Amino acid sequence: MTDGLTLPITYDQLMLLLMGLFMFVGATRGWRQEFFSSVVLLALTAVLVRPELAETVADYVNKLIRMILAFIQGFPSLDFGTLEELYGGIELPFDSNNPYPLLIAVLVAFVLLSYNIRVKLEGVTAMSRVLGGVLGLFNGFLVISLFREYVLRYFQKAQPAFFAAGEPAPRVSLAVQSVPTGELLAGERWELVIVLLGLMVGVVFVSMVTGKPIGNK
Numbered sequence: 135m136t137d138g139l140t141l142p143i144t145y146d147q148l149m150l151l152l153m154g155l156f157m158f159v160g161a162t163r164g165w166r167q168e169f170f171s172s173v174v175l176l177a178l179t180a181v182l183v184r185p186e187l188a189e190t191v192a193d194y195v196n197k198l199i200r201m202i203l204a205f206i207q208g209f210p211s212l213d214f215g216t217l218e219e220l221y222g223g224i225e226l227p228f229d230s231n232n233p234y235p236l237l238i239a240v241l242v243a244f245v246l247l248s249y250n251i252r253v254k255l256e257g258v259t260a261m262s263r264v265l266g267g268v269l270g271l272f273n274g275f276l277v278i279s280l281f282r283e284y285v286l287r288y289f290q291k292a293q294p295a296f297f298a299a300g301e302p303a304p305r306v307s308l309a310v311q312s313v314p315t316g317e318l319l320a321g322e323r324w325e326l327v328i329v330l331l332g333l334m335v336g337v338v339f340v341s342m343v344t345g346k347p348i349g350n351k
Contacts, residue, residue: 145282153274159249160270164258168269171248175276178241181233182283192233200224234288241280 160168181188204220211217228236258266 149275149278152278153271156274156277157267157271160273161263161267162258163249163266163270164262165265165269166262167248167251168266168273171244171273172269172276174244174248175273175280178237178244178280179276181237182280182287185287188233188237189230192228192236193230195236196226196228196230200226232288232291234284234291238281238284238288241277241284245277 181191200221203224204217207220208217
């Protein structure tokens with residue numbers, strides 16, 4: 135008896151899916167915002183060409199975080215001896231010898247922040263949307279490629295003996311456990327959907343009767 139069911143998704147399929155999503159979002163944002171995202175993502179690729187840059191950045195980030203935490207723990211005292219003692223006792227959140235977890239965190243945080251910034255879309259022309267879609271496609275490729283490279287380089291740093299032995303690159307997989315196999319609208323779920331639809335219809339009806347569009351004060 136098998137342990138579970140397997141749904142295989144290849145890396146190429148995942149890349150095409152994410153690139154399509156980024157292309158769609160880029161078309162809604164316009165080329166200017168996508169161009170800014172492209173510049174930042176291209177800057178993040180510099181650490182692949184010059185790995186020492188990543189170690190330097192991680193070292194400075196560690197020092198900055200340790201300094202901030204030392205001031206917070208020592209507040210309101212500003213005794214430099216106490217602050218220095220606190221600074222030395224704080225564990226480093228990131229290892230400067232293996233800075234790729236920091237880069238993964240920076241990459242994910244930038245994508246979440248960049249693609250959740252609301253802007254006015256009234257001035258976005260059709261050509262801007264087309265160029266934004268093209269840049270979004272490119273940005274999607276950069277995001278998943280950078281994520282892959284950072285993860286692989288992290289494992290190369292964490293397990294150098296394995297990679298030095300000439301072994302083929304290991305397969306990286308993600309397992310999702312305890313996925314329910316029942317019907318989507320079984321039992322009380324169907325009743326919940328009906329209630330939610332009823333509430334939505336009620337809100338729309340009240341808006342039409344009162345003459346106040348939804349979302350306006």
